[in-house]
Every structure is written in structure tokens, then in C-alpha cells.
Amino acid sequence: MKHNSENKLVRLKTCPYCKCEFVVIHELQIYCPEKYGKQNYCKYKQKQLIEENRLAQVASLYSISQSTDHRKQLSTLEHNILVLDKLLGYQNENTVSSLKLDELKFDIRTFSYRITDAEYPTIVLGPFKLSLLLINNLIFTFKISKNDFT
């Protein structure tokens, strides 16, 4: 606890990203509200850091060399798996449009195998399943889920 100029009690927290102290306005604040003139800078940066660590973990899981530019060494299937992992995050399932998949350079022709008796047309890519839910104006909507090997 410190006192500000008006001699009121002010609560301070330490930002986990930049380690600076900031004045708490409401209890839910974790990061400093602004940094370098940008709102939520530390919150965003911390999220980005977590995401990068996660990708690095997945990359090492598939024993992809990180000694050189590993993006160039990724096979198409490995790239596809990384894309799905990123889109799924911590969720059990998520939907994605073909526009987004195109944007992330996902190659729908490259997968591990096809599930023929599924409710929707489904392909398996490593630990993930991709099911075609609907087609609307040539835009495909897919469901991403974890492959439970059943």
C-alpha cells in the first residue's frame, strides 16, 4: 500500500510481463493498462509469448529441427497440424472456414487418412480431425476436433 498525492490509499500490482508496478483501478486487472502509449500492450505481448511457446512445444513434439529456420523444413502435413493446433487452442472443438484455412496456407489435400464412416466427411491429421460441416457460396465450414482414435 502506498499513498498518492491526495493521501488516499492506492493499491499497486506488479505486471507479470514488464514487471512494472501500476495502480489498480479494478481487482481483475493483471497487466498494466497501457505501455508505450498502447492499451493492453503487456496483456497482448504475454499472450503472444504463450502462443509462441505452445507452437515451439508442438514443433518439438513432432521432432522438427529448430536449429535452422524450421518453417522451411516443415512438411505440408506438419504445417497443417500446426495450423489446426493453433486454431483449436485449448478447446475440444472449434469451427473454421475455408477462407481462414487458405489464409493460413492449410493444404486440404494433405492429411494422414480419411474416416469413411463418420457423420460428416472427415480427415485425420496427426492428433486432429477435420470434418466438413457445410458448404455455402463455395465457402466450406469445417469442425476441428481431437482425434480420439475410436
Ligand SMILES: [Zn+2]
Ligand atoms: Zn506491463
